[in-house]
Structures are given as structure tokens and as C-alpha cells.
Amino acid sequence: MTEAMNDGAPAAAAPDPKAEPAPPPVPAVRTIALTKRYGAFTALKSLDLTIEKGDIFGFIGPNGAGKTTTIRILATLLAPTSGQAFINGIDVRRAPYEAKRRLGFMPDSFGVYDGMRLREYLDFFGAAYKIPRKKRQGIIDDVLQLTDLTSKADDYVSAFSRGMKQRCCLAKTLLHDPDVLLLDEPASGLDPRARIEMRELLKTLRRMGKTILISSHILSELGDMCNKIGIIEHGELLHAGPFRDILESLRHEREIHLRVLDGADAALRILEATEGVHNVERSGSEFQFETSLSLEAISDLHMRLSADGVRILFFEEEKGTLEDVFLHLTKGGL
Amino acid sequence: MGRDLRRTLRGWRGFLCLVAVLAACAALLALAWPGERMGAGHGPRVAQGLLMLFGRVLLVASLVIVPGYAAMSIVSEREQETFEQLRLTLIRPYGIVLGKLANVVGLFLFVVVATMPMLACILFIPGLDWPQIAMVFVLVFATTLSAGAVGVFCSTLFRRAFLSLVASYIGLALIAGGPVYLFAVAQLALRRSLGIWAVRESMANLSAVISPFATIGVMAAGSSMGRSPLSAQLMVAGAIGIQLLWALVFVQLAAMLLRRSEPVVRVSTDKPIDDPAVLAERRRRYPYYLLDPLRRKPMIEDGRNPMLQRELRWGLFNRATTLVRVFYVTLAVSFLGSMSALIDMQSERLVAFWLATQTFCLVLVIPALASNTFTKEFELGNIDMIRATLLSPLQIVSGKALGGMITVAPLIVAALIGSIPMAFLDSESWRILAMGGAAMAVSCFVAASASICASFLSRRTFRALVLSYALVGISLLAAIPYTPWLFDGSGDLGAAMLVGSPVVSFLAVLDPPVTAGALLMWAGNLAVYATFGAALLGIACLWYFMMRTSD
Numbered sequence: 052m053t054e055a056m057n058d059g060a061p062a063a064a065a066p067d068p069k070a071e072p073a074p075p076p077v078p079a080v081r082t083i084a085l086t087k088r089y090g091a092f093t094a095l096k097s098l099d100l101t102i103e104k105g106d107i108f109g110f111i112g113p114n115g116a117g118k119t120t121t122i123r124i125l126a127t128l129l130a131p132t133s134g135q136a137f138i139n140g141i142d143v144r145r146a147p148y149e150a151k152r153r154l155g156f157m158p159d160s161f162g163v164y165d166g167m168r169l170r171e172y173l174d175f176f177g178a179a180y181k182i183p184r185k186k187r188q189g190i191i192d193d194v195l196q197l198t199d200l201t202s203k204a205d206d207y208v209s210a211f212s213r214g215m216k217q218r219c220c221l222a223k224t225l226l227h228d229p230d231v232l233l234l235d236e237p238a239s240g241l242d243p244r245a246r247i248e249m250r251e252l253l254k255t256l257r258r259m260g261k262t263i264l265i266s267s268h269i270l271s272e273l274g275d276m277c278n279k280i281g282i283i284e285h286g287e288l289l290h291a292g293p294f295r296d297i298l299e300s301l302r303h304e305r306e307i308h309l310r311v312l313d314g315a316d317a318a319l320r321i322l323e324a325t326e327g328v329h330n331v332e333r334s335g336s337e338f339q340f341e342t343s344l345s346l347e348a349i350s351d352l353h354m355r356l357s358a359d360g361v362r363i364l365f366f367e368e369e370k371g372t373l374e375d376v377f378l379h380l381t382k383g384g385l
Numbered sequence: 386m387g388r389d390l391r392r393t394l395r396g397w398r399g400f401l402c403l404v405a406v407l408a409a410c411a412a413l414l415a416l417a418w419p420g421e422r423m424g425a426g427h428g429p430r431v432a433q434g435l436l437m438l439f440g441r442v443l444l445v446a447s448l449v450i451v452p453g454y455a456a457m458s459i460v461s462e463r464e465q466e467t468f469e470q471l472r473l474t475l476i477r478p479y480g481i482v483l484g485k486l487a488n489v490v491g492l493f494l495f496v497v498v499a500t501m502p503m504l505a506c507i508l509f510i511p512g513l514d515w516p517q518i519a520m521v522f523v524l525v526f527a528t529t530l531s532a533g534a535v536g537v538f539c540s541t542l543f544r545r546a547f548l549s550l551v552a553s554y555i556g557l558a559l560i561a562g563g564p565v566y567l568f569a570v571a572q573l574a575l576r577r578s579l580g581i582w583a584v585r586e587s588m589a590n591l592s593a594v595i596s597p598f599a600t601i602g603v604m605a606a607g608s609s610m611g612r613s614p615l616s617a618q619l620m621v622a623g624a625i626g627i628q629l630l631w632a633l634v635f636v637q638l639a640a641m642l643l644r645r646s647e648p649v650v651r652v653s654t655d656k657p658i659d660d661p662a663v664l665a666e667r668r669r670r671y672p673y674y675l676l677d678p679l680r681r682k683p684m685i686e687d688g689r690n691p692m693l694q695r696e697l698r699w700g701l702f703n704r705a706t707t708l709v710r711v712f713y714v715t716l717a718v719s720f721l722g723s724m725s726a727l728i729d730m731q732s733e734r735l736v737a738f739w740l741a742t743q744t745f746c747l748v749l750v751i752p753a754l755a756s757n758t759f760t761k762e763f764e765l766g767n768i769d770m771i772r773a774t775l776l777s778p779l780q781i782v783s784g785k786a787l788g789g790m791i792t793v794a795p796l797i798v799a800a801l802i803g804s805i806p807m808a809f810l811d812s813e814s815w816r817i818l819a820m821g822g823a824a825m826a827v828s829c830f831v832a833a834s835a836s837i838c839a840s841f842l843s844r845r846t847f848r849a850l851v852l853s854y855a856l857v858g859i860s861l862l863a864a865i866p867y868t869p870w871l872f873d874g875s876g877d878l879g880a881a882m883l884v885g886s887p888v889v890s891f892l893a894v895l896d897p898p899v900t901a902g903a904l905l906m907w908a909g910n911l912a913v914y915a916t917f918g919a920a921l922l923g924i925a926c927l928w929y930f931m932m933r934t935s936d
């Protein structure tokens with residue numbers, strides 16, 4: 052009934068009083084005024100965090116910012132001092148079992164059992180996640196394939212290298228097909244190749260419809276993996292939102308790189324004469340300058356250069372990086 | 386190395402040790418204080434008795450505190466991976482060993498200094514001379530040194546803190562208590578069968594030189610046993626010398642071990658074997674395999690508790706080869722003991738004595754096996770991952786507790802089977818064996834519950850081990866001094882049932898005529914202890930539930 056009304060929404064000039072507005076989609080992760088105190092020390096100060104379904108959310112912050120604390124509360128392992136936390140709309144304090152069913156948790160540091168082989172290790176955790184024995188075998192094979200560990204299935208977990216243990220823990224996290232993945236620094240200790248593989252794996256998981264919260268220090272990597280980021284320091288969320296928006300909103304100055312085929316002198320003249328362009332540096336036919344002009348004005352500048360006979364080869368913005376954002380927002384100091 | 390001592394003293398544990406020792410001293414002193422009894426001529430004897438009591442308390446404190454700290458010293462640096470850095474500094478191996486030793490001994494001296502006011506109380510009673518006091522203290526100090534040296538040695542020998550702790554406590558028990566125990570056994574056996582009293586004298590002397598406890602005994606009895614003061618003093622000097630010698634030897638050994646290069650911990654890379662023919666062949670070659678570690682394990686069945694399955698398959702049966710060996714050794718020792726009891730045909734008391742001895746040993750071994758059941762999850766860093774699964778707290782707790790219980794079961798079974806030959810002594814022995822077996826089982830159950838409980842209450846195996854020995858000591862061993870039945874069979878049955886542990890009540894109930902009332906009391910005693918064990922497990926579970934929701 053309601054759906055039909057919504058489908059014909061433009062036609063319905065007078066809204067039916069019985070039709071309620073479609074409820075906003077339940078966010079995959081949501082915290083409300085989440086606070087955690089350790090004695091007198093406040094690790095989390097009224098944190099409000101929302102992660103929509105299907106996001107890869109990069110959780111960034113200096114050491115001791117409260118990332119692990121937040122993730123452990125979300126994973127039902129730690130009781131908050133006050134505030135609420137929801138996974139897929141389920142309160143983790145009220146219904147921890149239901150929440151645990153839907154979340155996969157990978158801790159930042161973890162051990163492995165002595166004398167267990169990878170397949171046995173996954174079998175144990177599979178059984179602990181109540182996966183029926185009949186289905187378990189197939190699931191373990193799938194997960195091994197996904198994490199590229201099939202050839203190691205019969206090896207002892209305790210003999211694995213750091214990176215392999217990391218992948219093995221991720222494999223364990225995926226066993227019960229959780230909707231929300233809480234990954235605490237999953238890429239630490241991985242070599243560059245393994246990192247790229249991890250990134251691809253996470254993208255695959257996202258395509259499978261999973262929501263991923265990933266905390267990391269390796270910013271460059273989060274930059275091209277996450278669609279949203281949140282920056283936390285001293286237990287407070289400084290900024291959260293789509294990665295591009297954050298970059299955009301923080302940009303007061305753009306740095307532009309210009310290379311011309313000829314007409315370099317004319318170009319220099321025009322640049323120096325333009326209001327809002329500064330720090331022009333020239334080396335041969337290449338220029339580097341900063342500008343506070345609006346996007347339209349920058350476009351105009353481009354046209355003026357062309358009109359004055361400057362033959363432009365490249366005119367491009369130097370991309371801002373997550374490092375810039377991070378350094379700009381956080382103050383440092385523990 | 387001075388930083389170590391200062392850090393240790395600041396910690397709350399040091400403070401706790403201090404308070405515990407002071408409380409023990411004060412309590413004993415208050416109990417033993419002469420009060421009205423002190424007549425004119427008794428002064429010196431009473432004062433001496435108090436001094437010796439004081440010395441014994443300090444010795445016990447030293448043997449409880451010092452090995453624990455010393456055994457953790459180097460192995461904990463290794464576990465926290467700061468050891469490599471320590472080795473990279475320019476401190477030489479001797480420096481490291483002596484620094485660690487000084488740290489531990491310093492801590493204990495601090496405890497000793499804190500007990501000085503109580504010593505001053507004793508000095509109010511006339512009759513003590515300074516050399517005597519000095520000797521007690523030098524003896525305590527020498528024992529502390531040797532205990533510390535053994536601990537540090539174990540700490541360099543082992544790579545796991547747990548093994549190091551167990552080894553140093555057992556090693557020290559052998560060094561300090563072993564001779565006394567052997568002396569008691571020999572005395573009992575020889576007096577009955579051969580009647581050689583001369584042997585007793587020389588054995589007493591020997592054990593007095595080797596074991597500091599016996600030394601103090603000799604000092605206390607010095608005058609009354611008709612020894613000349615000179616020979617007693619020589620004996621004490623010898624005892625001090627032996628302790629210092631131990632210290633020297635173990636420091637030397639520890640430094641030698643530190644000099645050797647770090648061995649690489651080898652992890653097995655063997656693949657599981659699916660071929661039944663190969664498995665059969667291996668089984669023929671290794672008869673002690675209960676379950677071949679290379680056999681492929683079937684998947685965990687639905688409806689089973691995965692935690693318990695893990696404990697059994699990878700905890701118990703993975704160590705099956707070790708466990709089977711331990712089983713055989715226990716069986717052999719128990720059997721030999723039983724057979725030697727058979728030699729002395731006249732005595733069902735000897736059957737009881739051997740059963741009690743085995744129980745005593747088992748109760749000491751069980752904490753070593755069971756006190757890490759839960760702490761190892763913390764130490765491995767697995768606890769968060771397990772809690773994040775769908776296992777209920779009850780499943781985790783019961784899986785762990787049952788797993789721990791089943792791990793110690795083979796030992797008890799071996800001891801029971803090994804004792805069976807004694808049943809053929811005479812018509813009464815069956816009854817004694819059955820009752821002793823029940824006492825053994827209940828005692829071991831209490832010990833295992835106490836260890837598992839301690840494991841739940843602690844986060845580190847080190848603390849769990851100390852706590853479980855304390856719990857076991859209080860609940861089972863503390864009652865042993867109340868047992869005059871062990872040697873002469875006199876005493877009040879009701880009191881034995883009231884304060885006694887299962888073993889004490891078992892020994893007390895032996896004397897004919899065995900009335901129905903006495904048997905009932907005995908059964909009651911067992912029931913109380915079994916309930917106590919179950920209650921400890923209950924406390925552990927409750928604690929786990931609380932920890933889960935607060936943190």
C-alpha cells in the first residue's frame with residue numbers, strides 16, 4: 052500500500068495522511084553519545100558515529116585516540132560508561148548475541164593456538180559461531196580461497212608469518228558471513244603486496260554488500276580504499292564524512308601545476324597579474340602556484356592563458372592527500 | 386639493575402607480600418606468646434622457641450615469595466620481548482644474573498626488616514644470646530640466596546614463565562623439604578622392619594645440614610637432645626655453607642646458560658596423515674601414542690561444546706604423548722611404593738601412609754597442570770576473539786573447567802591403579818584402599834577446582850599459580866599439622882573430622898573399631914570438601930560473568 056503510494060509520488064499532490072514517510076535506512080553502525088572512562092581518564096567523549104550500509108569507513112586517529120576502545124565496545128566486548136551503540140539497529144548492550152551474529156571482529160593484536168592447523172582453527176571458530184557441521188566444510192574452503200590461504204590449510208597456525216596470521220584472522224572473521232566487519236588495524240605488519248591484496252579483498256567484500264569499519268595508521272592506503280573517513284583524537288570525533296568532501300572543505304588554497312609548450316613568459320606575466328594567485332614558481336616551462344580562486348575563476352584563468360597565446364600542455368591540480376587532512380585536523384601530543 | 390628493585394617495591398604486590406608475612410608473623414607470635422605460662426626458669430626456652438618459630442616463618446615466606454619472583458625475572462623479559470634489548474646492552478651475563486638476584490633478595494630483605502619490631506618483642510623475654518639470633522638470620526639469608534638462585538636459573542633455562550615457575554618451586558621443594566620427607570619415610574620404614582636406631586641419628590644430622598627447616602629444628606632442640614652446643618653450631622654452619630654453595634652453583638649455571646646463543650624455537654611443519662596404513666605403521670613405532678598427533682582430526686560435531694572439544698583435542702590429546710608418559714611414570718612410582726609397602730607385612734597403616742603420600746604429591750602437581758587453563762587465553766591474546774563468537778559464557782566456562790578437570794584425571798587414575806597391589810595385604814586393606822581412594826579423588830577434585838578457580842580470577846598464569854597453591858595449601862595441606870594419627874594414631878576423632886582435610890579424616894577413621902558413626906562423619910567430611918570444590922568452581926563462573934559485563 053505504502054509502496055504503491057511512493058511509486059506514484061509525483062502524481063499525488065495531496066499526500067495521503069495515512070502514508071508515513073519512508074523510514075530512513077537503518078545505519079550499519081551507530082553510536083550515540085558513547086562515553087568510556089577508565090578511572091579518571093576519559094578515553095571516549097560522547098562519540099556520535101554513523102556508518103551507512105555498504106560503506107568502507109576509515110577510522111583514523113593518532114595512537115591512544117580511542118579507536119580500539121570504540122571498536123571493542125561495538126564488538127560487545129567492552130561496556131561503555133554511558134551512551135549507546137548499535138549494529139544494524141541492534142543495541143549491543145541489550146542484545147549482544149544478535150549483534151555478535153551480525154558483526155565480524157578482528158582485534159589489533161591476537162594470538163594463535165599452539166598445535167592447531169589452519170583448517171582446525173577455522174573449524175573451531177566455525178563451530179563457535181554455530182555453523183552446522185555440514186555447511187562448515189564448504190564455508191571454510193570458500194573463506195580459504197577468498198583469503199588465498201588454501202595451500203596453507205594443513206599448516207600449523209603458530210608457524211605462520213605475521214601477515215599470514217593476519218589473513219588467517221580475517222578468514223576467521225568472515226566465517227559466519229557477518230554484515231558488518233570491524234577491523235582494527237588489519238594491515239599492520241603486511242608487506243606492500245599483501246597490503247594491496249588486502250585492499251582488493253576489502254573491495255571485494257564491499258561488493259558483496261558488507262559494511263566495513265577499518266582503523267589504520269597507514270593513511271595513503273585508506274585514501275584509495277575508503278569512501279568515508281572519520282578522524283578521532285582524544286576520544287572526540289573531529290570530522291566524519293565522504294573522503295572527497297573532507298578534502299574539499301579543508302581546501303582553502305589549491306596548488307596548481309602548469310606546463311606550457313611555448314609562451315612561458317606571457318604565462319608568467321598573466322599569473323603574476325592575477326588577483327588571488329600567489330607563490331608562483333617557475334622552472335623553465337613549468338609553473339607551480341597556489342590560488343584561493345573559485346573554481347569558475349580558475350577556469351577563466353585557463354581560458355585567458357589560452358587566449359593570450361600560451362600553448363598549455365598540462366594544467367592540473369596537485370591532489371591533496373589524507374596525510375594533509377590528518378596533519379591539518381589533529382593537534383598531536385598524546 | 387637498581388631500577389628493577391625500585392619498580393618492584395613500588396608495585397602493590399610487594400606491599401601485599403609484606404602485609405601477608407607481617408600478618409602471619411603477628412598471628413603466630415600471638416598464638417605462641419607464653420603469657421601466664423612463663424615461670425621463672427622457663428624464660429630462655431620460651432624465648433628460644435619463639436625465635437625458632439620466627440625463623441621458620443621467615444623461611445617459609447622466603448621459599449614462597451623468592452622463587453616466584455626470581456623464576457619470573459628473566460623469562461618475563463623474554464616473553465615481553467625486552468630480553469633481546471637487555472642482551473644487546475653491555476651488561477655481562479653475570480651482571481644480569483646477579484642484578485636479578487639482588488632485586489629479589491633485596492625485596493625479601495625489605496620484608497625481613499619490616500618484621501624487626503616483632504623480633505624486638507621476643508627480645509623482651511630474657512635468655513637469648515646474639516650469636517643465636519645472628520645464626521637464624523644468616524641461615525634465612527643464605528636460604529633466600531639459594532632460593533633466588535634456583536629461581537633465576539630456571540628463569541634462564543625455560544622459555545615459558547609457567548614452566549620456569551613450576552620447575553623452581555618443585556626444585557626448591559626437593560632441596561628444602563625433600564630430605565625431611567625422606568627422613569620421615571625412612572624412619573617409619575626402618576623403625577618397623579629393622580629397628581636400627583643408629584641410622585636415625587645420622588639421617589637426622591644429614592637432613593639437618595641439607596634442609597634449612599631441619600636445621601632450625603636442630604637449633605631448637607639443640608640443648609635438649611643432648612648435643613653439645615659446638616656440634617649444633619657446626620651443623621648450622623654446615624647448613625649455611627650448603628645453602629651458599631647452592632646459590633653459587635645455580636648463579637654459575639644461570640650465567641652459563643645466558644652465554645649460550647638463543648636457540649630457535651622450532652615449530653613442527655609435519656602435514657597430517659590420511660593414509661591408514663602409514664598411521665598403523667607409526668602406531669607400531671610409537672606405542673605411547675594415545676592418538677597420533679598427525680592423524681587428521683574429524684570436524685567438531687554439532688551440539689558439542691566447541692570450547693571443551695578444543696581443550697580435549699588440542700589441549701589434552703595434543704599433549705597426549707607427554708601425558709601418557711606422565712601417566713606411566715605416576716603408575717610406576719605408585720606401583721613401586723605399593724610393592725614396598727607389601728614388604729612390611731604387618732601394617733595396614735603403611736597402606737594408608739602411602740595413599741596419603743600419593744595424594745599429597747598429586748595435590749602439589751595439580752595446580753601446575755590446571756592453573757593455566759584460563760590465563761593462557763589471556764596470555765595468548767585469544768580471549769577477545771573467543772568472547773566475540775556466539776559461545777555463551779556458560780559454554781566457555783564449563784568447557785574450560787571440564788577440560789582442566791579431564792587433563793588432571795589420568796594422574797589420579799594412574800595413582801589409583803598403582804595402589805591396587807596393596808589391596809592384597811590382608812582382609813582389611815580393601816576397605817582402606819577404597820576409603821583412601823575416595824579421599825584421594827576428593828582431594829584432587831578440590832585441588833583442581835582451586836586451580837581452575839584461581840585461573841579464572843587471574844589474568845597471568847604466574848598469579849594463578851601462586852593463588853592456586855595458596856588455595857590448595859589453605860584448604861588441603863593446612864589441615865595436615867593437625868594429624869597426630871599419621872604417626873601415633875592418638876587424637877580426637879571429632880576434631881579431625883571438623884578441621885581435617887579428606888586425607889586427615891581418612892587417616893583418623895582407620896583405627897578400629899570403625900563404628901558406623903565414624904564412617905558417617907567421614908562421609909560427611911568428604912561431602913563437605915566435594916561441595917567446597919564445587920563452590921570454588923561456582924565462584925569462578927560467577928566471576929567470569931561479572932568480568933564479562935564490567936571490564
Ligand SMILES: Nc1ncnc2c1ncn2[C@@H]1O[C@H](COP(=O)(O)OP(=O)(O)OP(=O)(O)O)[C@@H](O)[C@H]1O
Nearest residue numbers: 089092094112113114115116117118119120121159
Ligand atoms: N584498560 C585500560 N585501562 C586504562 N586506560 C586504557 C585502557 N585501555 C585503553 N586505555 C586508554 O584509552 C585510550 C584509548 O586507547 P585505544 O586503545 O582505544 O587507542 P587507539 O586509538 O586504539 O590507539 P592505537 O592507535 O595506539 O591502537 C588510551 O589513552 C589508552 O591509554
Ligand SMILES: [Mg+2]
Nearest residue numbers: 118119159235
Ligand atoms: Mg588500537
